Amino acid sequence: MKSISRKIKNEGEKIGFVPTMGALHEGHLKLVDTAKKYTDFIIASIFVNPLQFGASEDLRSYPKDIHYDAKLLENRGTNILFTPSDKEMYPEEYDTSIELPKLSSALCGATRPTHFKGVCTVVCKLFNIVAPNIAIFGEKDAQQLIILKKMVADLNFGIKILAVPTARESDGLAISSRNIYLSSQERKDAPVIYQSLMLAKKLIENRERNAKKIKDEIRNAISDKLTAKIDYIDIVNKKDLTQVNILEGEILIAIAVWFGKARLIDNITLRIP
Amino acid sequence: MKSISRKIKNEGEKIGFVPTMGALHEGHLKLVDTAKKYTDFIIASIFVNPLQFGASEDLRSYPKDIHYDAKLLENRGTNILFTPSDKEMYPEEYDTSIELPKLSSALCGATRPTHFKGVCTVVCKLFNIVAPNIAIFGEKDAQQLIILKKMVADLNFGIKILAVPTARESDGLAISSRNIYLSSQERKDAPVIYQSLMLAKKLIENRERNAKKIKDEIRNAISDKLTAKIDYIDIVNKKDLTQVNILEGEILIAIAVWFGKARLIDNITLRIP
Numbered sequence: 001m002k003s004i005s006r007k008i009k010n011e012g013e014k015i016g017f018v019p020t021m022g023a024l025h026e027g028h029l030k031l032v033d034t035a036k037k038y039t040d041f042i043i044a045s046i047f048v049n050p051l052q053f054g055a056s057e058d059l060r061s062y063p064k065d066i067h068y069d070a071k072l073l074e075n076r077g078t079n080i081l082f083t084p085s086d087k088e089m090y091p092e093e094y095d096t097s098i099e100l101p102k103l104s105s106a107l108c109g110a111t112r113p114t115h116f117k118g119v120c121t122v123v124c125k126l127f128n129i130v131a132p133n134i135a136i137f138g139e140k141d142a143q144q145l146i147i148l149k150k151m152v153a154d155l156n157f158g159i160k161i162l163a164v165p166t167a168r169e170s171d172g173l174a175i176s177s178r179n180i181y182l183s184s185q186e187r188k189d190a191p192v193i194y195q196s197l198m199l200a201k202k203l204i205e206n207r208e209r210n211a212k213k214i215k216d217e218i219r220n221a222i223s224d225k226l227t228a229k230i231d232y233i234d235i236v237n238k239k240d241l242t243q244v245n246i247l248e249g250e251i252l253i254a255i256a257v258w259f260g261k262a263r264l265i266d267n268i269t270l271r272i273p
Numbered sequence: 274m275k276s277i278s279r280k281i282k283n284e285g286e287k288i289g290f291v292p293t294m295g296a297l298h299e300g301h302l303k304l305v306d307t308a309k310k311y312t313d314f315i316i317a318s319i320f321v322n323p324l325q326f327g328a329s330e331d332l333r334s335y336p337k338d339i340h341y342d343a344k345l346l347e348n349r350g351t352n353i354l355f356t357p358s359d360k361e362m363y364p365e366e367y368d369t370s371i372e373l374p375k376l377s378s379a380l381c382g383a384t385r386p387t388h389f390k391g392v393c394t395v396v397c398k399l400f401n402i403v404a405p406n407i408a409i410f411g412e413k414d415a416q417q418l419i420i421l422k423k424m425v426a427d428l429n430f431g432i433k434i435l436a437v438p439t440a441r442e443s444d445g446l447a448i449s450s451r452n453i454y455l456s457s458q459e460r461k462d463a464p465v466i467y468q469s470l471m472l473a474k475k476l477i478e479n480r481e482r483n484a485k486k487i488k489d490e491i492r493n494a495i496s497d498k499l500t501a502k503i504d505y506i507d508i509v510n511k512k513d514l515t516q517v518n519i520l521e522g523e524i525l526i527a528i529a530v531w532f533g534k535a536r537l538i539d540n541i542t543l544r545i546p
Contacts, residue, residue, distance in 0.1 A: 156398045156402045
C-alpha cells in the first residue's frame with residue numbers, strides 16, 4: 001500500500017482517503033463522493049480496529065461482509081481498497097499509542113475511556129501508510145472528527161481533514177452500521193434521537209440559552225420511548241468540548257442512546273447568534 | 274520547513290535529519306557526518322523540548338548557545354538548521370501525546386516517568402514536519418534509540434533510523450551536553466561509568482553469565498567514587514528491555530549516575546555467544 005500510494009503521488013495525483021470499519025452504508029459512500037470531488041485517486045480502507053473497542057463492546061459481533069463492501073466501493077469509484085489484517089497492524093510486541101487526553105475525556109470518551117486512543121492510533125498508522133492529501137470523515141462521529149482534526153494539527157501531519165454531513169434515513173435516523181442490531185420496535189423508537197435534536201434547535205431559535213433546560217427537554221422527549229436508555233445528553237463548546245451552561249459561540253449538542261444492543265449517537269452543531 | 278523539505282524531496286534528493294536539543298558537541302557532529310554519508314541534504318533541528326523534562330529537572334538551566342551551535346553545524350556541512358519556538362511546537366490547547374508504555378517503563382523511564390512520552394511526541398512532530406528519509410540518533414541514549422525505532426515501526430513511518438556509536442573523551446567518559454555541569458572532582462570521577470562497563474565486558478568475556486554478580490561488580494566500582502550517586506545499573510534484553518537474570522542473546526548494560534547536578538548515562542550492547 002505504501003509503495004503504491006507513493007507512486008501515485010509521484011505521478012502528481014492527489015489521494016483522497018476514506019478509512020472505514022466496513023459494514024458500509026450510504027454514509028460511507030457519501031464520503032467517497034466527497035473524496036472524488038477534491039482528489040484524483042480514492043483509497044478506502046476496511047479495518048475493524050480492535051484497539052477502539054472496549055472489553056465489553058461489540059468487536060466480535062461487528063457486522064462484516066467485505067465482498068459486498070468492496071462492490072459498493074468499486075461502484076462508487078474507489079480506486080483501491082486497503083484491508084490490512086490485525087496481525088499486520090498490531091504485530092506481537094506492538095507498543096505505541098496516541099492520545100488526546102483533554103478532548104477524549106468528554107462525551108463518548110467518558111463511557112468509552114480507551115476508544116479515542118484506539119481511533120487516534122489506527123488513524124495515525126493509516127495516514128502514514130496511505131499518505132493521503134485529504135482524509136474524509138462523517139459528522140455523525142462529531143467528537144472523533146474534532147479529535148482527529150486536533151491530532152493532525154498537533155502532530156503536524158500534512159493532511160487535510162474533510163467533514164461530510166450525516167446521512168439519514170427518511171425519518172431522520174442517522175445511518176449507522178449498528179442500526180442492523182435494532183428490533184422493529186427499537187427501529188420505530190430510534191428516530192427520537194434526531195427529533196429531540198430538532199426540538200433543541202427550535203428551542204434555541206426561540207432564544208432559549210439555558211443548557212440545562214434544553215437538555216431536560218431532550219431527555220423528556222427521549223425518555224418517552226420505552227426502548228431508549230440514555231447514555232448521555234451533552235451541550236459543549238465545539239472547540240474544546242467543555243460543558244456549556246449558557247449557550248454562546250459555536251456549540252455541539254451530542255447524544256448517545258442505547259436501544260437494545262445498539263448504542264446510537266447523533267449530534268448537531270449550532271452557531272449561537 | 275515543511276514546504277522546503279517537500280521541495281527538496283520532489284527534486285529527488287534524500288534528506289538526512291539530526292534532531293538535537295542544542296548544546297552541541299562532537300557526538301552530535303558525528304551524527305551529521307553519518308547523515309552526510311547516506312543522504313544528499315542535511316537538516317538539523319535544535320529544540321529544547323519541554324515535554325521531555327520532568328518538573329524537577331534541568332529544563333531552565335539546560336545550556337543554550339544557538340549561534341555557536343549553528344556555526345558548528347554549518348562547518349560540518351548541515352544544509353538547514355530548524356529552530357522552532359515552544360509556541361510553534363506546543364500552541365495553547367495542544368493536547369496530543371505518544372507513548373510506548375512497555376518500553377518506557379524500564380531503565381531511565383523508571384526514574385523519568387514522562388520523559389519518553391515527551392521524546393516520542395516531539396520526534397513524531399519533527400518527522401512529520403521535516404519528512405526525512407533517514408534520521409540519525411546516538412547510541413548513548415540507548416533506550417531512546419530502541420523506543421524510537423519501535424515507534425517508527427509501530428506507526429508505519431517510512432523513515433529509517435540510523436544509530437551512531439557514542440563519542441567519548443580520551444578517558445572514556447561519554448560526551449554529553451550535561452558534562453559542563455561537572456565540578457573538577459566530579460569530572461575526575463565520572464569516567465568510572467565507562468570503566469565499570471568495560472569491567473563488566475571483561476567479566477562476560479571470562480564467561481560470567483550471572484547478571485546480579487555483574488551488576489554488583491559495577492556497583493562496587495562506581496561506589497568507590499565519593500561524588501557518584503547511582504540512579505540505576507541494569508542488564509536487560511535489548512529487544513524488549515526486560516530484566517535478564519542469566520545472560521543470553523543480545524543484552525544491554527545501561528547505567529545512570531548522578532555527579533552533583535549532572536545525571537550521566539552510558540551503556541554497552543553485547544551479544545552473548
